[in-house]
Amino acid sequence: MSQQVLPLLKPIGITPLQLLKLLKEKNPTFQNKKLGFAGRLDPMAEGILIVLVDEENKKRKLYENLPKVYEFSAVFGIETDTYDTLGKMITSTVPKAGLETKLKQILPSYIGKKSQPYPPYSSRTVDGKPLYYYARRGLLESITIPSKVREIKALSLQRSEEILGDALEDFITNRITKVQGDFRQQEILPGWRTFFATRKSMPFSIFHFRISCSSGTYIRSLVHELGQMLGCGGTTLSINRRAVGPYTVEKGIPVSGFALL
Secondary structure (H helix, E strand, O other): OOOOEEEEEEOOOOOHHHHHHHHHHHOHHHOOOOEEEEOOOOOOEEEEEEEEEHHHHHHHHHHHOOOEEEEEEEEEOEEEOOOEOOOOEEEEOOOOOOHHHHHHHHHHHHOEEEEEEOOOOOOOEEOOEEHHHHHHOOOHHHOOOOEEEEEEEEEEEEEEEEEEHHHHHHHHHHHHOOOOOOOOHHHHHHHHHHHHHOOOOOEEEEEEEEEEEOOOOOHHHHHHHHHHHHOOOEEEEEEEEEEEOOEEHHHOEOHHHHHHO
């Protein structure tokens, strides 16, 4: 394996920058190397993160533009300000019956190219500041949120399952507690606990998807769009980037393997 291109397996809970710091700490070989990454992953996302070493950073755009494959899950009837579970709840409703049938009907309309706004809580900059700077301060109306053309080549519903509220609460809170750094966890966790306090025995339908897409496709935004189409809102539960071009999860390097590079 080339020491200039590292297909690392980013775990849940850390940012790409935190992962680079961890790599330098775990392996002295990289302490004096210039490290960069091609294609950001959210703290709540996991999977392939391409890390570039020294001169390979000059080719970053080439790696960023490689096609991606994701597997992700979502719950509908809940909407947060970040479009995932690391956010404050905005609305909640009980979805109407027949969600799976409706999803299968609308998914084909997402194939192809479309302009997609960046999610409000993202690192895309406007006037030198990331969008989350404006979102946290309630200033989104003072700016124009930029968009980027995405291309979806394949999008399918893999399966669905029903779980009770207490199990869904455990899943969400366990993932949030893994997040390092300040992402409003102390505000967000109490909100989820309050929400599930009266819904522990309520069934929730969880939907699992797989997508092949171009660079610049935000899965959180896609779930948000699906929720809007269904008329009940949607929230991303998990994101796993399975492949970036030829680099796949099956051949990725786990955190535990850093010392072996």
